[in-house]
Amino acid sequence: MTDTETRTALDTAAWGGRHVHDPTVVRDGDGTYWLFSTDARYDGPVRGGVPIRRSRDLVTWELVGWALPGVPGPAADWSGAEGLWAPEVVEVTLRDGTRGWRMYYSASSFGSRRSAIGLATAPHPSGPWADHGIVVASDHVEPPEGLGHPNAIDANVVTEADGSQWLVYGSFFGGVHVLPLDPATGLLASDVADVSGRPGALRDAPGRCLARRPRAADGAVEGAFVLPRPGGGWALLVSYDSLAGSYHLRAAVADRVTGPYRDRGGLDLADLDAAAADPWAVGVPVLSGHRLAGGRGLLGPGHASVLTEPAPGAPGVRQLLVHHVRDADAPTEHRVQVRRLVWTHDGWPLVSPQPWAGTGREQDDESRWPTDPTVLDGPWESFAPGADATHVQDGVIGPLPRRADVRVVAPGRFAWLADDGAHVSAVVHPGWDAVRGRATLCLSTLDDRGRTLLATRLPRPAPETAPEGDRP
Template sequence: MAELRTPPVGLTDGGPVAPVPETASWAGRHVHDPTVVRDDDGTYWCFSTDARSDGPVRAGVQVRRSHDLVDWTFHGWALDGVPAAAADWAGAQGLWAPDVVRAPGGDGWRMYYSASSFGSRRSAIGLAVAPHPAGPWRDGGLVVSSEHHDPPAGVGHPNAIDANVVDDGSRQWLVYGSFFGGIHVLPLDPVSGHVAESAARSAEPGGLTEHPGVLVARRAPHVDNGAVEGAFVLPRPDGGWALLVSYDSLAASYHVRAAVGDAVTGPFRDRLGNLMTDLEAAPWTVGVPVLSGHRLGDGPGILAPGHGSVLTETLPDGGTRQTFVHHVRDADAPTEHRLQLRRLVWTHDGWPLVSPQPWAGASRECDDASTWPTDPAVLEGTWEVLEPGADPTRVQEGVVRELDARHDVASLGAGRFVWRGDDDARFSAVVHPGWDAVRDRPALVLTALGESSRVVLATRLGEGGS
């Protein structure tokens, strides 16, 4: 049962929490459930769960800074331990999965942190505020809490962790939830940052156990304890919204799936039209598989990528760059967890996909989409291919081959292509310059989505790959 779920090594679950004696070598190590923001001077700030793979954990939300999204320096902790209200309610020994956003009007910053313990639904999301990502951070109390009731048949009550704040232009929303009861959405008061008064109906501080909001995603409780968490909602380029969530075991088959909908409150459907709340479909058929465990070439095995957020930046030329920020574990040392980022792209018909290669820095990447390939000839040749939906329960080895047979290939400009495969299924693809991290050289990378929700991630090899 979910209540017996064992915490991965490095995530605290009771007992004394000792200060960390040395952090100079941490860089992107020990990062779990990350979010990244950029301040006004161009510095990037990463906030993540209180986690450590090689010793005791100090509470307060880990903070790192970077100037290029590649090299990271440990900055410290946002808070001095678990705030009293969160500790009293949830008994938490550490804080999880922070989401950091600018306050409306740009007047300071807000951090939504989670307080819980493994296997419990007695949880809370709290709010802290600061004038700058570097702090100082001041606690602002609980926003929403949940109680550990016995679940009703089939679903279960929500678990108040894993916050994601979304602004749709007219109001703000809190997307939250994990495992028990799925993912829910509640309206926020933009002035206070707390749940809007019209939705707050519980006597408990920040409590909404009986009125959790709109359900947008869930899984059957018999499937890895109903594992769906780490939700992130972002706008699609031509209208509507995309939902990214993580499925399955935190230290094994964890992987990322996507769906789209017309509103922040859903409903969200995958490429085949399946609702993300569908409990009847086969467990791994709902949602578009975006990223899963893999190994490219003779590089390190990537285990359990997930709990992602998206950093959206406006570039000096007026363009936009989006980066998927997530953690990974090392397949050969599963207790080790670290930060990883990848470019996020959109197919011509509005589906989010991520690069098969980690972000290599602005000097090695190309943000100018007007220079991305337009000639269908770039699809020829040899590629190292991954299919994240083929079997997300294992670390998939990259396969070196030509892309599947393509018919009626058409270029839509800016790296976008469409074609039909041998089975007449239509694919939408994005091809752009990237960096092959294993071979340490420039390469074209491809992401493609078929009508059957089949996703192909590929890196061009050999001549023509640069």
């Protein structure tokens, strides 16, 4: 099982979903959820080795220990890291033919690109985890021009339908890249195997660039996650900007895992020339800092992964975005948050404006999602993730923007024409208003100009009743 030696000393009983950064969640065969995250703590010393939490509902979390006793020797010797970052955990068939789990962890230090991605395996998410050394490493040598080579952190494993696998990785500096993996070993494919642990190798064979940003934005892109689109193709989720400031989530899509990934306007996320005029105009904004009326301010949501699982009691699957968020009034404090991920009828990923409330309060059967356009009427509280990611946006209460020619495309999927001529794709689904503690409807929209809107349906105001003596 997990390494619990330090649990009592740290008094982790009340941690729950606090102290979580760069999270990923998997589900075992018994339906238990396991959360892995960066070695991070905002109110005391950090204990290295990847903390593990478990849950039965994705709402309440219990820390049960650490995957490893600390930073494994090879990764520590190369990077000097005191803790591990951004674990990626996937279920696979191991060399002996049994099903098991692989963890790709990152070892680095803040602002450095002398980094490594290592590999550990276990028969179950709870462990025991065994280290297998470095998969790929980068060094700190920066070329005299450009943004330099990629930084070997933030691993994401992508598996295609034919079983082929890819390692998506990278943060800041040279951007996000992709390299082929050997599915049998979990290591890099044989034609790039010499990259592993060789100083400077990523400058020579970094793989294909999927996303990068110009110096005007400090090259700030990281935490990539690639997932299949309904109907074919792939979507890329990445985080932009500063962790404790304007950190936020953006998306793009591609026909192949290796890209190119383009936003709603056709701009390539790897094209620095496309971002030269405005580095914040590339990519579809999915989620950013916000504060709903009466609720806590949420700062810097991002570094997301996606949990895909069978929809309980309903056909198909449900997908949940797992990300960290900071407290807007105490920016060092960070915790995990889970939201429903939805797809527009034309294949773009969006997320719910409300956090996941648990199966009993959510509706996974999409055939029961709204089909009446009148649900769009009435008061809503909304915010636009791409309007200004540098600030925590306050929710705006009022009717939705005016719309014409509303069409019902499928249950929960609508399309209409905005006043300015933009074509809007929308998803409306039942959800739970975490601020007001009530069942509600949630709306996520994207137009063909790349603008998004997230909104929560509010109760209709009660009709005013005149005092009895004033009634006609």
